Amino acid sequence: MTRFRPMLASWLALGAAFALCALLSIAAWQKWTAKGSASSSFYVFGTLVEVVLYDIRPEQAQTAFAGLSHDFRQMHRDWHAWRDGELTRLNRQLAQGQAMQVSPALAQLLRQGQALSAASDGLFNPAIGRLIAAWGFHDDLPPEAPLPAPAHIAELVAANPRMSDLEISPNNIVSSRNTALALDLGAYAKGAALDLAAAKLERLGIRHAVLNAGGDVTVMGRHGARPWRVAIRDPFGWGAIAALDVQAGESVYTSGNYERFLDQDGARFSHILDPRNGWALRDVVSVTVLAENGALADAAATALSVAGAQDFARIAAAMGTPAALLINDQGQLFATPAMAARLDLLGADQSLSLTTLPLARNLLRETDRAAAVQSMQRISL
Ligand code: AMP
Ligand code: MG
Numbered sequence: 001m002t003r004f005r006p007m008l009a010s011w012l013a014l015g016a017a018f019a020l021c022a023l024l025s026i027a028a029w030q031k032w033t034a035k036g037s038a039s040s041s042f043y044v045f046g047t048l049v050e051v052v053l054y055d056i057r058p059e060q061a062q063t064a065f066a067g068l069s070h071d072f073r074q075m076h077r078d079w080h081a082w083r084d085g086e087l088t089r090l091n092r093q094l095a096q097g098q099a100m101q102v103s104p105a106l107a108q109l110l111r112q113g114q115a116l117s118a119a120s121d122g123l124f125n126p127a128i129g130r131l132i133a134a135w136g137f138h139d140d141l142p143p144e145a146p147l148p149a150p151a152h153i154a155e156l157v158a159a160n161p162r163m164s165d166l167e168i169s170p171n172n173i174v175s176s177r178n179t180a181l182a183l184d185l186g187a188y189a190k191g192a193a194l195d196l197a198a199a200k201l202e203r204l205g206i207r208h209a210v211l212n213a214g215g216d217v218t219v220m221g222r223h224g225a226r227p228w229r230v231a232i233r234d235p236f237g238w239g240a241i242a243a244l245d246v247q248a249g250e251s252v253y254t255s256g257n258y259e260r261f262l263d264q265d266g267a268r269f270s271h272i273l274d275p276r277n278g279w280a281l282r283d284v285v286s287v288t289v290l291a292e293n294g295a296l297a298d299a300a301a302t303a304l305s306v307a308g309a310q311d312f313a314r315i316a317a318a319m320g321t322p323a324a325l326l327i328n329d330q331g332q333l334f335a336t337p338a339m340a341a342r343l344d345l346l347g348a349d350q351s352l353s354l355t356t357l358p359l360a361r362n363l364l365r366e367t368d369r370a371a372a373v374q375s376m377q378r379i380s381l
Pocket of ligand 1: 125126185186187259273
């Protein structure tokens with residue numbers, strides 16, 4: 001019996017050590033899950049997308065990031081406006097008057113583009129790929145002056161390519177009534193990509209996350225007891241001009257002329273074009289839209305840049321995006337009432353003036369178009 005005592009003692013010590021280790025690891029685990037977050041970055045459409053997942057386990061994060069990496073790569077390849085891929089193949093076929101069967105995801109994205117373009121009264125028009133190419137924006141580098149010839153621009157505008165020229169059959173065969181149509185999805189692909197990514201995270205059981213594509217943000221769930229806070233970049237310098245509290249499921253997208261532009265003797269021509277005359281925007285510096293869908297916010301930010309201050313309230317109402325902000329090259333800020341109510345202007349820059357642009361009441365009702373936009377099926381890859 002006595003011979004066994006030391007052995008028993010060492011077994012007990014070992015057992016206690018194991019129990020302690022287990023307790024410690026449980027404690028560590030709980031600490032990790034309470035505060036556990038993980039982040040990863042992905043390169044899509046010329047932007048670094050940072051995804052931060054909160055309140056998750058390491059293996060869950062690993063699965064999610066592997067899934068997102070696969071999806072973002074596929075979207076980058078299939079939806080690119082000038083690199084060889086599914087969209088450029090489709091553009092070649094349509095230019096020759098041919099139809100092409102596309103993947104269900106691309107077909108759905110194009111249907112979404114049709115609904116958004118109709119809602120914007122054609123100011124958001126992803127069918128103007130030829131104009132965008134003529135301005136030199138189908139390149140990773142900023143275009144060089146000179147400007148395109150006015151006669152060439154006029155010719156491309158006269159051809160009148162519109163999203164409604166596209167016919168998309170139930171089995172995803174795409175054809176166009178207009179061979180001048182060329183698709184460039186750059187004004188809403190990022191929003192659609194983050195919507196898809198958020199939907200995937202939700203399916204994987206992840207509830208709290210931030211997806212940030214260079215300041216364009218989609219949030220899921222909560223940030224502890226606080227709402228998420230998103231900064232709006234100061235388009236005239238470094239830092240932020242304003243901040244917004246963002247609720248679960250909301251997206252904030254900004255279109256800015258500082259992102260990509262053509263510089264001609266110090267005059268800045270934005271990468272956003274007015275489809276009505278083919279010219280690059282000059283006086284709108286940035287537009288920010290807050291909405292419950294990333295593609296909608298992204299498309300609306302582009303459309304409202306084209307609308308400018310004069311047509312801002314009408315297009316915001318027609319698109320069903322009542323929270324929007326515009327900054328012009330005079331440093332004037334124009335906000336819809338819903339945006340003004342949520343905006344925290346940062347700093348004490350007295351040179352900034354904020355004008356509130358009321359939306360027409362009758363237009364604020366859910367129109368058929370806005371309902372169509374909101375009921376859009378989620379795309380799955
Ligand atoms: P965003 O930064 O979301 O406003 O997207 C700008 C990009 O959308 C440009 O680089 C073009 O590829 C494309 N684009 C420019 N003007 C328009 C327009 N009026 N409608 C749709 N897409 C446009
Ligand atoms: Mg956009």
